[in-house]
Amino acid sequence: MEALTIHEAAQTTGWSPRMLRYVERAGLVSARRSPSGYRLYGPAELQRLRTLRELLSRFDVGLAEMGFARRLRREPALRAAVDSWLAAQPRRPAHVAPGDWLRFEQDKHEKLLAA
Amino acid sequence: MEALTIHEAAQTTGWSPRMLRYVERAGLVSARRSPSGYRLYGPAELQRLRTLRELLSRFDVGLAEMGFARRLRREPALRAAVDSWLAAQPRRPAHVAPGDWLRFEQDKHEKLLAA
DNA sequence: CCAACCCTACCACGGTCGTGTCAATGTTCC
DNA sequence: GGAACATTGACACGACCGTGGTAGGGTTGG
Structure with missing residues (x-):
């Protein structure tokens, strides 16, 4: 199974590792964990991270606002x-x-x- | 025509005058103006201010979040x-x-x- | 075993939000 | 004309957002 570590995922998505953890805590994109607790990013998460990044910068929206939109829908x-x-x-x-x-x-x- | 000044509107809606100006600048509830520039709140605005207040406190939502919801819809x-x-x-x-x-x-x- | 990675938990720092207050100035009304 | 209101603009302040860093400690792989 192809899965990237947080540093690799950061490289290919344009986020920083720090921000990937922040995005996860904001409830927007979570990675599954290895047995030892390492985040493992699969293709789906990578794609979501890229589109999220595009969305935020294109419309000048913040993570908190996305969080509110998520709240609205649930x-x-x-x-x-x-x-x-x-x-x-x-x-x-x-x-x-x-x-x-x-x-x-x-x-x-x-x-x-x-x- | 029945219209309240900002102080009176504050009293009957539970906002402070300061916040009524802030709410207006957030684009959520605007009052029409008297010839000399005073804000005049009619029944419609008073009602909107009360329901807004209720909504915010009931769901623990902020004015900025309401502003984002408004952006979403337009x-x-x-x-x-x-x-x-x-x-x-x-x-x-x-x-x-x-x-x-x-x-x-x-x-x-x-x-x-x-x- | 050791370099290079990961984890969480903090400190920092500029920006915005929500709020109050104060200043300087104009309006209303008795 | 003076008290009581209105206006905008500013300063202040605690809380959170977005972001980077650092520290202390586990994991991985050559």
């Missing part, structure tokens, strides 16, 4: 609350009376936060 | 990249051969990042 209640809060913001549709729109969104919030 | 390319990266993570379905699953996700990433 906590449906959080996602629903955030989504509905944000949905109530933008240019409200002109064909809905402002009062009605507001009441609609308020109700939605009450229901969601009551859960 | 930058489809970012959202697609983040979503697809995260989608490739969890326990991969056992009925798909690991190699195939990996290649599938890699292809998806290449297509998305090439856009």
Whole structure:
């Protein structure tokens, strides 16, 4: 089985060994461990590390923000609350009376936060 | 027209005036301005401030994280990249051969990042 | 056995977040 | 016109983020 040590994985992915450990602690890319506790990076992890790196630099996003995105996708209640809060913001549709729109969104919030 | 000054809005929403200005600069809740430049908070803004406060404390989320969620929803390319990266993570379905699953996700990433 | 690697656990340091306070200046209202 | 508010800008400060380093101790392989 082809598996790279943390230093080798760093070389081929553009991260530093230090950052690979940090990325793992951030819950984004974990490596399996050898019997003695060494991190072992397989092709899947290497690919994930490369695309992660590309994503972060292309959009100027941080690891913490990726962590929050991950949280959004595994906590449906959080996602629903955030989504509905944000949905109530933008240019409200002109064909809905402002009062009605507001009441609609308020109700939605009450229901969601009551859960 | 019923509109509160920043101090009054603070009282009834649980924020401090300082934080109301901060929230505005974070792009989350803006107040319209009086002719002389004073912020004027209407019922809609007050409601949004209250629900925002509830959301943040209930889920232990920060303003910056809400800002990122907002970014996710208004930058489809970012959202697609983040979503697809995260989608490739969890326990991969056992009925798909690991190699195939990996290649599938890699292809998806290449297509998305090439856009 | 020894060099070269790995582990965790710390210290450091500039940057941002969340918050308060203070200063200098303009507005409202009695 | 003076008290009580508003504005922006700055300084401060503890907490966390991203990153590097170092230290003390285990593992691997020639």
